[in-house]
Amino acid sequence: MGLAEQQALLARLYTDATLREEFFTAPLDIAAQCGLSADDAQHLARLPSHQVSQFAASLYTKRLNEVQHLVPCTLRALGERFAPLFRLYAPTLVPQGTRKHPDDAIAFVNYLHRSASQQNIAPWIIDVARYEAAWLYMMNPSHRSLIQRFRYPVGKMIPMLAQQQVPTIPARQASVALWLRLTPKSRLRHVVLSLPALEHPA
Amino acid sequence: MALSELPALGTGLGFREPFRSDLFLQRDEVDFLEITADHYFDASPDKQRELELLRAHFTLIPHGLSLSLGSAEGLDAGYLKQFAALVESLDPPYWSEHLAFTRAGGVEVGHLCSLPWTPEAIDVVCRNIKTVRQRISTPLILENITYTVGMPGAQMTEGQFLTEVLERSDCGLLLDVTNLYTNAVNHGYDASSWLDEAPLERVVQLHFAGGEWNHGTLIDSHAAPTSLEVWQLLDEVVARAPVKGIILERDENLPPFAELLQEVQRARAIGRRHRRWA
Numbered sequence: 001m002g003l004a005e006q007q008a009l010l011a012r013l014y015t016d017a018t019l020r021e022e023f024f025t026a027p028l029d030i031a032a033q034c035g036l037s038a039d040d041a042q043h044l045a046r047l048p049s050h051q052v053s054q055f056a057a058s059l060y061t062k063r064l065n066e067v068q069h070l071v072p073c074t075l076r077a078l079g080e081r082f083a084p085l086f087r088l089y090a091p092t093l094v095p096q097g098t099r100k101h102p103d104d105a106i107a108f109v110n111y112l113h114r115s116a117s118q119q120n121i122a123p124w125i126i127d128v129a130r131y132e133a134a135w136l137y138m139m140n141p142s143h144r145s146l147i148q149r150f151r152y153p154v155g156k157m158i159p160m161l162a163q164q165q166v167p168t169i170p171a172r173q174a175s176v177a178l179w180l181r182l183t184p185k186s187r188l189r190h191v192v193l194s195l196p197a198l199e200h201p202a
Numbered sequence: 203m204a205l206s207e208l209p210a211l212g213t214g215l216g217f218r219e220p221f222r223s224d225l226f227l228q229r230d231e232v233d234f235l236e237i238t239a240d241h242y243f244d245a246s247p248d249k250q251r252e253l254e255l256l257r258a259h260f261t262l263i264p265h266g267l268s269l270s271l272g273s274a275e276g277l278d279a280g281y282l283k284q285f286a287a288l289v290e291s292l293d294p295p296y297w298s299e300h301l302a303f304t305r306a307g308g309v310e311v312g313h314l315c316s317l318p319w320t321p322e323a324i325d326v327v328c329r330n331i332k333t334v335r336q337r338i339s340t341p342l343i344l345e346n347i348t349y350t351v352g353m354p355g356a357q358m359t360e361g362q363f364l365t366e367v368l369e370r371s372d373c374g375l376l377l378d379v380t381n382l383y384t385n386a387v388n389h390g391y392d393a394s395s396w397l398d399e400a401p402l403e404r405v406v407q408l409h410f411a412g413g414e415w416n417h418g419t420l421i422d423s424h425a426a427p428t429s430l431e432v433w434q435l436l437d438e439v440v441a442r443a444p445v446k447g448i449i450l451e452r453d454e455n456l457p458p459f460a461e462l463l464q465e466v467q468r469a470r471a472i473g474r475r476h477r478r479w480a
Contacts, residue, residue, distance in 0.1 A: 003322050004274035007315075008307025015309055043318075046354040054419065055350040059313050096310045098243045098268070098281065139246045185247050 009034045024049045070105040073161035074129040102136040109133035124152040138179040146179040155192035210479045211447035213470040224459035234261040236449045243284040272303035272317045286337040296341040316349035319356040319363035331371040343374035348381045361399025374406035405443035411451040425454035
């Protein structure tokens with residue numbers, strides 16, 4: 001039995017909805033295309049489709065829950081839109097590695113940023129998401145510094161969201177956030193500065 | 203070291219950051235902790251300091267999620283290196299992982315996937331454990347997982363599969379009582395009969411937690427109080443197996459810390475009643 005080939009196909013069936021649908025339509029054909037022997041293909045053709053779908057759904061839910069935990073203010077700001085937007089993003093990436101959940105959250109925020117106008121996501125929500133993604137990026141001790149500009153006062157919005165208060169559409173006020181780690185082992189320093197509005201000369 | 207020589211640790215918790223403060227205020231109520239090893243790989247300085255603080259006050263058992271001991275393509279060398287460094291730094295009496303695979307063909311599935319109960323799968327696991335032992339000599343115990351997908355092509359029972367893996371690799375068993383109960387309910391078999399076939403003499407530690415029903419399927423969510431059925435099964439296991447430690451794995455929907463301690467204390471009382479510890 002080619003266990004390596006079987007596991008490779010299983011891993012794709014659990015994470016790729018399109019392949020899963022194709023497989024359960026023509027399991028022997030798909031298994032053969034994935035390099036399985038005829039015997040191994042026959043084995044996997046007996047996989048109960050409802051069980052595979054149920055497991056795949058649980059993997060997706062787990063992935064969604066992990067990202068929600070990592071960007072809680074973005075979750076609060078998007079509300080019911082978070083889950084459908086994540087569902088649109090999820091097929092674009094299968095997170096890998098020991099930092100897969102933070103990397104997944106950062107990639108989701110990047111997706112929100114790219115598709116903000118198409119998905120009609122308010123710019124202040126994008127700023128909230130970018131701010132949380134920046135924290136996740138800087139949690140990696142090999143990252144030493146980061147400066148991010150925001151169009152909205154993230155220093156005020158984040159504490160409100162953290163206390164479960166969704167701000168009404170905030171007024172624009174440029175802000176700058178700095179993250180700094182002097183050495184890989186030192187504490188992460190952070191400051192948010194709101195910038196005054198520029199005044200036109202009289 | 204023979205499994206029988208491992209120290210009796212008592213009862214404890216899987217460490218979760220939200221209850222860190224409560225844990226230190228009531229640390230005398232918890233005998234030992236299990237930590238999720240992956241949370242301390244590439245860790246921030248704050249997480250490193252947290253680990254040092256935990257280590258200063260508790261025996262810590264590192265529990266891995268992604269070593270993928272069942273992967274036929276072999277182990278991830280980088281992950282193994284990080285795990286070995288963690289085990290060396292903690293110097294635990296034993297460490298644990300799962301009898302499962304989590305990655306294959308360049309894809310990380312993101313969760314524990316079941317293995318077929320076949321001689322080939324046994325060979326794969328034992329080969330991977332041999333590789334592990336070149337880096338980590340501390341005793342290893344392996345956990346039984348829940349499985350949604352019943353792998354076709356089984357050539358033996360799960361009990362036979364477990365027995366052969368553990369005997370050939372000389373590993374202990376981390377018997378997750380909740381996982382056993384969950385599988386028994388979902389796949390229609392008797393948990394006590396499963397225990398009859400399991401290598402109970404190799405049990406070192408237990409896991410237990412509460413689960414939830416979802417559309418007719420029992421889920422090991424670790425998000426609810428432990429059910430009466432799991433308590434009864436845990437009592438049966440402690441009576442029959444030379445348990446050294448029991449860990450409550452509550453991950454989600456955390457109640458007040460006092461409620462977690464009640465479950466820890468109840469498990470401790472079960473261990474005392476069956477003379478597993480004083």
